[in-house]
Amino acid sequence: MDLQLSVDRASPVPLYFQLSQQLESAIERGKLAPGSLLGNEIELAGRLGLSRPTVRQAIQSLVDKGLLVRRRGIGTQVVHSQVKRPMELSSLYDDLEAAGQRPATQVLRHTVQEATAQVAAALAVPEGTEVRLVERLRLAHGEPMAHMRNHLPVDLLAPGEAELETTGLYRLMRGAGVTLHSARQTVGARVADAAEARLLGEDEGAPLLTMQRTTYDDTGRAVEYGSHLYRASRYSFDFQLLVRP
């Protein structure tokens, strides 16, 4: 286990973070084989000139990510299974882009209107409050993938159509200084009616995945309510879960 670990005390990057990044990259590159022991914390601390709590903090962050497992009396091991990524709060646009699908977006509607009861409840605003409505069609390789209807508070964001066609909604929010914190989602299924089928290029009766999602910022304010339809023939939700210890 001759890993070349080192920390730079002149760097503004926290020491524990430098160490966890080096360990993570070593695991990803296979320098640290699955199942291999990491060596005990005290020795590691001494070798790097760090205190044990700092080393523990680095290791703990990787345990939280699911890359390492600690066992009392045994040691710290690299997990065997390939942990990919937990389900992220990413936009479909970013997902598709990351998958090299060259996404495109058509803005079908972009208006301000009064919140219906359902939308008002989801955003926790009074019924009738003005909310922004963005309705988009997401395409990949020129084929429709999803129909997305998003409601958001009017004062949060005022995106131009051009931005909406080239950037995911979450990225726009982050750019506007919104710190996303959590989201509540419901995933279900139903069959397409005639209008939905026409819009998505499916036949009537084709299976669709439905998702409703309310997203909150770190103050607990609801910043977005989305109600989306995905073509089940073209899309599925794929994600990793970590068991809470």
Next chain:
Amino acid sequence: MDLQLSVDRASPVPLYFQLSQQLESAIERGKLAPGSLLGNEIELAGRLGLSRPTVRQAIQSLVDKGLLVRRRGIGTQVVHSQVKRPMELSSLYDDLEAAGQRPATQVLRHTVQEATAQVAAALAVPEGTEVRLVERLRLAHGEPMAHMRNHLPVDLLAPGEAELETTGLYRLMRGAGVTLHSARQTVGARVADAAEARLLGEDEGAPLLTMQRTTYDDTGRAVEYGSHLYRASRYSFDFQLLVRP
């Protein structure tokens, strides 16, 4: 903020855990209002006779759960939005039971057979290896909810039919000393064929939610591959996400 916090040093429960539990229950009961500040860590430590790192550990665990937010220069606040629970690796049986649905299970098949290519790949065993197959129908209020097909290594578990009808698979695994660690899931949708419709009490062409899941223990071994069908008219996946900071 006159919270009655106290720790018992004679208890075997770790001090940070005692504190985090008390804070969590105070938040749940509304004793700590959303948005309220928690008071600074040093003062809190002094009041409880704990060191600051111990108090930080307690607070950090609640930040990780999404119940608190820390801001430098501001303080630690209770999050406004109601964080329920992140998606857990729970069995449908436990989910239904928790929801007071009085679930029941019919074991349709319980055999050992040679792994097909798909199952072998999911469990990371050679094709043709013997694996246990459990096929069950899950009911709630006497109505079919889901059809579940699970494959697991033969040496992992040898459940009796009675156990399978009264206990979720994950609970059986935990009882057998298996430490679940992570799972990889795919959720999609399709329409029911004639046989599926008959089994689930739906019409042909009814929408179904599909889920494939591979579960790993903490050594990285695949301990279960499941391929499940849910009636979309009766079931949807409902869960909470936390944004990774």
Next chain:
DNA sequence: TAGTGGTCTAGACCACGCG
């Protein structure tokens, strides 16, 4: 018994947000 991680202490200095 020896070695590991789990917990805990009593300090220290720094970076950031606000008035």
Next chain:
DNA sequence: GCGTGGTCTAGACCACTAA
């Protein structure tokens, strides 16, 4: 400037596991 959380140290004792 002041108070907050963010990071870090150099120890200590305990609980669990394996040989």
